[in-house]
Amino acid sequence: MSARVYLDHAAGTVVSPAARTALVEGLALTGNPSSLHASGRAARRLLEESRESLAASLGAHPGEVVLTSGGTEGDNLAVRGGWRARRAEGRDAVAVSTVEHLAVAATAAALAEDGGRVVGLGVDADGRVREDVWDRVDERVAVASVMWVNNETGTLQPLDRLVEACRRSGAWSHSDAVQAVGVLDVDFAASGLDLLTVSGHKLGAPVGVGALLVRREVRLHPVGSGGGQERDIRSGTVPAALAAALAAACAEAVAGRAEHRRRASELTGRLLAGLAASGLEGWRRNGGGEVSPAVVNLGFEGVRADDLLMLLDAAGIDCSTGSACSAGVVQPSAVLLAAGADEATARSALRFSFGPTTTAEDVDALLRVLPGAVRTARRVA
Numbered sequence: 001m002s003a004r005v006y007l008d009h010a011a012g013t014v015v016s017p018a019a020r021t022a023l024v025e026g027l028a029l030t031g032n033p034s035s036l037h038a039s040g041r042a043a044r045r046l047l048e049e050s051r052e053s054l055a056a057s058l059g060a061h062p063g064e065v066v067l068t069s070g071g072t073e074g075d076n077l078a079v080r081g082g083w084r085a086r087r088a089e090g091r092d093a094v095a096v097s098t099v100e101h102l103a104v105a106a107t108a109a110a111l112a113e114d115g116g117r118v119v120g121l122g123v124d125a126d127g128r129v130r131e132d133v134w135d136r137v138d139e140r141v142a143v144a145s146v147m148w149v150n151n152e153t154g155t156l157q158p159l160d161r162l163v164e165a166c167r168r169s170g171a172w173s174h175s176d177a178v179q180a181v182g183v184l185d186v187d188f189a190a191s192g193l194d195l196l197t198v199s200g201h202k203l204g205a206p207v208g209v210g211a212l213l214v215r216r217e218v219r220l221h222p223v224g225s226g227g228g229q230e231r232d233i234r235s236g237t238v239p240a241a242l243a244a245a246l247a248a249a250c251a252e253a254v255a256g257r258a259e260h261r262r263r264a265s266e267l268t269g270r271l272l273a274g275l276a277a278s279g280l281e282g283w284r285r286n287g288g289g290e291v292s293p294a295v296v297n298l299g300f301e302g303v304r305a306d307d308l309l310m311l312l313d314a315a316g317i318d319c320s321t322g323s324a325c326s327a328g329v330v331q332p333s334a335v336l337l338a339a340g341a342d343e344a345t346a347r348s349a350l351r352f353s354f355g356p357t358t359t360a361e362d363v364d365a366l367l368r369v370l371p372g373a374v375r376t377a378r379r380v381a
Contacts, residue, residue: 005362006318009202009355010151010179010295016204016356019249023206026241033240034229047240050247054211057250058198059187066212066230067238067246071178071199074212075103075145077233078174078195081220082143083111091142091171093117097129097157098338101176104145105334121146126288127155127339129162137165143172143195148180152322152335152351153287154295156184163192172218178202178210182253183261183294188213195220200242204249204356209242256356264293264354267363271296271352274367280374286336286349297322299336299349303377306330308350311373317366322351 006014015023026046031039033047048062055062068074083094096108098120108118119141121133127150137144146162149155159175166173174195180186182203188196195218200209214220214233222228226235253260275283275298282301300308305321312319322333332346352366 004316004318005365007352007354007358007362007366008318008320009358010351010353011320012201012207013204013355014357015206015245016249016252018252019205019245022248023241023245026244029240033238034227043240047238047243050240050243053247054243054250057247057254058181058196058211058213059189059191060213061189061216063231064188064213064216066214066233067243068210068212068230068234069208070201070210071101071176071197072103073234074197074199074210075101075174075176076107077212077220077223078197078214079104079107079143079145080111080223081233082172082174082195082218083116084221084223085219086142086172089142091140093119093141095119095121095137095141095144095171097121097123097146099123099127099150099152099155099335100145100147101151101178104147104176108145119144123339125340127153127286127335128289129157131161134161134165137162137169137171139169141166141169141171143174145174145176147176147178148186149177149184149292149295150287150335151179151295152333152349153297153339154179154292155287156290156292159191159193166194167192179292179295181250182257183264183292184257186254194218198250200246200249203246203253205246206242209239209246211246253356260356261293264358267354267358267360268293268296270360270363271366274363275370278367278371280371283374286339286341294354296352296354297349298352299341299345300374300377301345301348302381303348303374304330304381305348305350307380308373308377311376312350312366312369315369315373317369320351320353322349 031043033044172194178199196213198211201207286297336346
């Protein structure tokens with residue numbers, strides 16, 4: 001059986017050799033990092049060294065690094081924890097872009113059920129927050145959350161405008177940077193953000209670890225109860241081995257991001273040029289403006305994305321629709337709908353995403369089967 005072509009790195013990339021080594025070495029330690037005996041102190045040493053490494057990679061102070069189980073927990077802590085912390089100030093609202101990951105969007109919706117108010121920040125046809133909506137971030141907003149790089153289209157958001165709006169109104173600024181680290185120059189201190197989310201399995205660490213960077217002056221309300229191990233924001237025994245793997249993966253990703261960005265740009269160009277030369281009609285790239293070179297969202301006229309995905313899967317190509325699937329019913333992409341696309345267009349998009357192991361041969365393999373798969377999908381649509 002021939003090797004599969006994996007083009008879904010935005011969903012989860014390969015565990016890096018450095019992260020694998022750090023994980024195995026960390027698993028050899030027995031102690032709980034909260035224990036006072038020698039074994040506990042050894043685990044604590046590994047944990048704090050990992051925290052320092054992660055902070056250095058992301059332009060943060062070690063005391064600003066709160067270890068989490070991943071991006072979803074980090075987003076929940078930032079949005080829900082920020083809202084709970086500031087309700088007493090009369091800040092009963094959260095502001096979120098209309099193209100956020102469900103980790104933010106669903107958290108905001110849940111807060112509305114608890115008496116909160118959700119302020120939507122609309123986007124233009126490229127999926128970028130519109131210039132005319134920033135004044136909605138007012139004195140009643142506790143936290144404003146806008147993702148750095150959209151997980152479906154790769155569109156970059158104007159974080160400078162987010163930070164400016166939050167400083168003007170006194171709201172806390174948060175960005176889900178899960179798709180940014182390792183591709184773009186992410187520096188927490190330089191960004192001016194108050195809160196920033198990172199996920200390990202998008203960087204080369206195993207699933208189950210991430211971080212929320214919390215500016216030292218910010219005091220979030222904890223979402224859960226317990227021992228308060230992570231700055232009294234998150235409770236639970238911190239997995240030192242996973243923290244070490246995250247730190248190693250992040251350091252490696254940051255060191256190689258310029259090269260990864262260059263290679264991903266070449267791969268994107270190769271894919272788009274190959275499609276243009278294939279004779280296939282009725283396709284387009286979704287998202288616009290500044291876009292991450294590691295994410296290519298393509299729409300195919302007259303196609304249901306799930307049909308096309310299954311045809312590519314049968315041909316050995318892994319990619320994703322980028323849309324939610326509930327109870328076996330594929331929904332149109334909420335991101336594309338928010339950007340003004342009609343339902344047919346929002347149902348026709350596939351996401352191809354590149355990682356450190358993606359090669360030109362992988363793109364060529366996709367190009368050999370994609371035009372035929374699109375034509376077949378159009379016949380069955």
